[in-house]
Amino acid sequence: MNTVLNVQNLTKRYGDLVAVQGISFSVQQQEIFGILGPNGAGKTTTLEMIETLRPIDSGSVTLDGMDVSKEPQNVKRSIGVQLQSSSFFDKLSLTELLQLFGEMYSRRVDALALLKEVELQDKAKSYVAELSGGQKQRFSIAAALVNDPVILFLDEPTTGLDPQARRHLWGVIKRIRSEGKTVVLTTHYMEEAEELCDRVAIMDHGNIVSNAPPQELIEKLLGKGFKKARVERLANLEDVFLDMTGHSLRDE
Amino acid sequence: MRLKLKLIAASFKMFVRQKEAILWTILLPLFMIFLFSFVNFEGMGTVSLGIVNYSQDTTLIALLKPIRTLKITHGKEPSELTALQDGDREVVLIIPASFQPSGQDSLKLYLNAERPQETQAGRVIIQRALDEMVFQRTNIPRPTLVTETVNSRNLTYIDFLLPGVLAMSIMNSGIFGVAFGFVMLKKRGILRRLLVTPMNTNDFIISQVISRLAVLMLQVVIMVGVGMLLFDLHFAGSILDMLVVGILGGIVFLAIGFALSGISKSEDQVAPLANIITLPMMFLSGIFFSRSTLPGIAHTVTDFFPLTYLADGLRNIAIEGATLGDIWPQLLGLTVWSIVTVFLAIKAFRWE
Numbered sequence: 001m002n003t004v005l006n007v008q009n010l011t012k013r014y015g016d017l018v019a020v021q022g023i024s025f026s027v028q029q030q031e032i033f034g035i036l037g038p039n040g041a042g043k044t045t046t047l048e049m050i051e052t053l054r055p056i057d058s059g060s061v062t063l064d065g066m067d068v069s070k071e072p073q074n075v076k077r078s079i080g081v082q083l084q085s086s087s088f089f090d091k092l093s094l095t096e097l098l099q100l101f102g103e104m105y106s107r108r109v110d111a112l113a114l115l116k117e118v119e120l121q122d123k124a125k126s127y128v129a130e131l132s133g134g135q136k137q138r139f140s141i142a143a144a145l146v147n148d149p150v151i152l153f154l155d156e157p158t159t160g161l162d163p164q165a166r167r168h169l170w171g172v173i174k175r176i177r178s179e180g181k182t183v184v185l186t187t188h189y190m191e192e193a194e195e196l197c198d199r200v201a202i203m204d205h206g207n208i209v210s211n212a213p214p215q216e217l218i219e220k221l222l223g224k225g226f227k228k229a230r231v232e233r234l235a236n237l238e239d240v241f242l243d244m245t246g247h248s249l250r251d252e
Numbered sequence: 253m254r255l256k257l258k259l260i261a262a263s264f265k266m267f268v269r270q271k272e273a274i275l276w277t278i279l280l281p282l283f284m285i286f287l288f289s290f291v292n293f294e295g296m297g298t299v300s301l302g303i304v305n306y307s308q309d310t311t312l313i314a315l316l317k318p319i320r321t322l323k324i325t326h327g328k329e330p331s332e333l334t335a336l337q338d339g340d341r342e343v344v345l346i347i348p349a350s351f352q353p354s355g356q357d358s359l360k361l362y363l364n365a366e367r368p369q370e371t372q373a374g375r376v377i378i379q380r381a382l383d384e385m386v387f388q389r390t391n392i393p394r395p396t397l398v399t400e401t402v403n404s405r406n407l408t409y410i411d412f413l414l415p416g417v418l419a420m421s422i423m424n425s426g427i428f429g430v431a432f433g434f435v436m437l438k439k440r441g442i443l444r445r446l447l448v449t450p451m452n453t454n455d456f457i458i459s460q461v462i463s464r465l466a467v468l469m470l471q472v473v474i475m476v477g478v479g480m481l482l483f484d485l486h487f488a489g490s491i492l493d494m495l496v497v498g499i500l501g502g503i504v505f506l507a508i509g510f511a512l513s514g515i516s517k518s519e520d521q522v523a524p525l526a527n528i529i530t531l532p533m534m535f536l537s538g539i540f541f542s543r544s545t546l547p548g549i550a551h552t553v554t555d556f557f558p559l560t561y562l563a564d565g566l567r568n569i570a571i572e573g574a575t576l577g578d579i580w581p582q583l584l585g586l587t588v589w590s591i592v593t594v595f596l597a598i599k600a601f602r603w604e
Binding site: 051052053073076077079081083085086087088089090091092096099100101103104105106143147 | 254255258259262265266269270440441442444445446447448449450451
């Protein structure tokens with residue numbers, strides 16, 4: 001397998017605070033790689049260094065064979081980015097926005113095809129302000145795809161979404177992966193990581209404390225003799241919620 | 253180049269679709285001029301005369317009527333005298349019941365002591381009307397005054413006001429539009445999102461400036477056009493010269509807007525800064541009233557305000573038909589200001 005992203009001893013300091021403490025990991029082609037961790041663990045800072053948004057203090061990031069700190073412009077051409085809580089221009093339709101973003105990569109974009117990819121073709125003429133939370137997140141994924149990137153970075157793509165919209169977005173992310181893209185995402189939802197990610201890195205205080213497929217991590221914990229205080233039943237409350245409210249999306 | 257054009261088109265499109273922006277930049281200035289067009293400054297040179305006529309004769313009144321300086325009201329004695337005390341009349345004329353053009357009755361004139369100039373004028377006019385009345389009954393030859401009126405361009409207050417309000421709206425849309433617009437783009441993470449694309453950031457700034465200057469040109473053309481159509485503006489100059497001066501002024505105020513958006517983190521920080529800069533200029537740069545009433549030192553200081561240069565430049569073109577060569581001091585002032593403010597903007601502007 002091809003390594004698309006290789007991070008070595010990546011470090012970020014803010015004054016005395018070391019936000020990211022020399023972490024290393026790599027992501028293979030067509031993998032969905034999750035970065036988990038509590039708030040302030042350094043997830044977003046790590047992503048932003050890889051995405052060229054923040055200078056790298058020390059260590060190296062190689063993306064599709066390019067050194068991020070040496071070739072930021074070329075790296076930008078190869079990545080698709082969804083930023084945490086970022087927005088888009090008002091008063092431009094989704095189609096116009098995608099075309100404009102395409103122009104920033106000197107590409108003519110088939111906006112409708114991209115909107116279809118994230119199931120927003122009905123909203124082609126709408127403004128972003130008119131979209132629901134889930135639709136906004138899906139649109140920002142479409143915008144991240146305008147340059148047909150090698151790798152897609154999604155920072156908390158499902159935060160704030162209802163269970164239906166979250167599940168729907170999982171479907172979109174899986175489909176994008178099946179079309180050959182590599183995905184790196186951060187999340188606070190463990191069931192999301194378990195469902196979506198081939199491999200997860202758990203970060204805390206700027207360090208990666210473990211890096212393995214979710215099932216492997218669970219087996220390892222059980223192997224240590226871990227027992228839940230309350231025995232998990234075959235269904236949980238989310239299953240009840242979805243059984244009562246259905247899987248269909250509410251935001252359309 | 254293609255990207256720049258697309259960015260300019262997109263930003264122009266966004267402006268046109270933003271109803272509030274059109275309201276602020278185009279409709280509000282026009283509304284201001286509309287409001288001020290009701291202020292009757294020409295009415296200041298009149299004398300309001302109340303006439304109480306106890307007689308049947310109207311010869312004197314007929315002579316007074318065509319005199320345009322007089323604003324005549326007819327009423328009963330008590331109410332007219334009350335109006336005089338209230339300051340609503342400058343002069344009240346009582347014509348006695350026995351009055352005849354050939355008689356020797358005395359007419360009584362009440363004068364408002366607070367308005368010496370108007371009462372003086374009113375008194376002379378009425379005396380002159382009485383003399384005329386007497387003359388008309390005789391055939392004594394007399395020298396006559398042949399008058400010829402020379403048409404001045406008869407400038408109105410609107411002619412003074414409109415170029416000023418235009419300058420003010422160029423200032424406001426430059427400073428407020430850019431400062432608020434960019435702080436919003438920053439705060440909502442839109443600029444960050446643009447930073448992860450390979451787009452050259454200068455292309456984005458340049459296209460923003462160009463699209464805003466295009467809006468500014470629209471402002472100039474619409475204001476002058478509507479002024480001529482609806483407000484009887486006596487526009488004597490060249491609209492192209494207006495655009496040149498407008499753009500030069502626009503650059504100064506856009507640059508101030510960029511500088512402010514660089515040093516502010518939120519709309520709450522921008523608002524007071526923008527107001528501190530715009531309010532003094534709005535009131536002291538001769539937008540609504542001539543600066544000639546300002547005391548010496550204030551007059552000298554306001555000479556150097558960028559809005560003074562812009563308003564004077566636009567006004568000289570609009571009402572005197574001045575050419576760009578005629579207004580070189582204003583052009584020089586604006587050029588110096590644009591160099592200073594663009595330098596400040598480059599220093600202060602931040603993408604994040």
